[in-house]
Amino acid sequence: MTTRLLRTATAVTLLLGAAACSSSGGSDPLASSSSPATSGKTVVVGSANFPENVLLASIYSQALKAKGVKVEEKFNIGSREVLYGQLQNGSLTVLPEYNGALLGYLDAKNTAAGTEAVNAALQKALPATLAILDSSSAEDKDSLTVSQETADKFQLKSIADLAAKAKEFSIGGPPEFKARSEPLLKDNYGLTFKEWKPTGETTANALKDGSIQVGNVFTTDPKIVQLKLVVLADPKNVFSTQNVTPLVNKAGVDATATAALNAISAKLDTAGLTALMKRVAVDKEDPSAVAKDWLKTNGLS
Structure with missing residues (x-):
């Protein structure tokens, strides 16, 4: 998963419930703290150096400000190695992360x-x-x-639905995609494709x-919306979970900050994030303005 790892290695994620036990199996990160709520402290929101992570960080930052939290923004910092260390030493307080990539790290x-x-594995792997x-x-x-045409013609909703047609279909993706995914798709879904093509960044257009007929496209690629493509469900989890999740330094967030960040997670879905990224990556709108619109639309500003 080289392409994805190179991209997500610049971010930092983890997921777990925060205000009581969450539906994703988390727990309140403040529950074990004997110190009072950290009201009045400045929360430093950081991001990796790619547009989607900057957008997410801006959503976090503006939502916190709307709740009266003092915020400092440090966006476009760099790789996970740098970001994670800064979160550990308290230089950063909050980061938007991708849980599967963070667990892999x-x-x-x-x-x-x-x-x-x-998330359960992350809870064990994270320092206190x-x-x-x-x-x-x-x-x-x-x-x-x-x-959309292929999905409609062959009634495709899930990867499992490809079983009857895969031998007639060509599949494309980054050069390393075949070696990484061919055995997984065959073992889990019984898929054998007619041909594997190295299409790379041209996959959506192809x-x-x-x-x-089938391509490896990242789920928030703006071209999914722009070209009206259909992402097939993956019920057997062949592709690693990568939920967007706030990673925090517990000493720097209080109940107000925690609730504000959890409210974002409750509203943010893949289709919505993809639409936001079209505005940022294709329409070249300012991430801060796009974040502001999303928060207003979802009643979080």
Whole structure:
């Protein structure tokens, strides 16, 4: 999953409930703290150096400000290695992360799949000073995607639905995608494709023009919306869970900050994040303005 790891290695995630036990299997990161709420402190919101993470950090930052929390923004910092260290030493307080990628960073051999299992594993892997809050349903992950026309013609909703047609279909993705995914798709879904093509960044366009029938497209790629593509469900979790989740330094967040961040996770989904990224990456709108609109629309500003 080289392409995805290179991209998400610049972010930092973890997920766990924050205000009492959450539906994703988390717990309140403040519950074990004997110190009073940290009202009045400045919460430093950081981000990795790619547009989606900056957008998410801006959503976090503006939501906190709307609740009267003092916020400092430090966006476009760099890789996970740098970000994680700064969160540990308290230079940063909050980061938008991707739980599966973060677990891979902390415990490369862990095979947990699904939001709850990944979050439980993260809870064990994190140091006592850090916590993940509630996971959103929004994910930026690998997928098998088809055109709307192909989905309609063959009634495709899930990867499992490809079983009857895979031998007639060409599949495309980054050069390393075949080696990484061919055995997983065969073992889990019984899929054998006609041809594997190295389409890389042109995968979405190749789906639209019919050069391939199935493609590996990241789930928040703006071209999914722009070209009206269909992401197939993955009930067997062949592709790693990558829920967007706040990772926090527990000493720097109080109940107000925790509730504000969890409220974002409750509203944020993959389709919504994809639409926001179209505005940022395709329409070239300012991430801060896009974040402001989303918060207002969802009653969080």
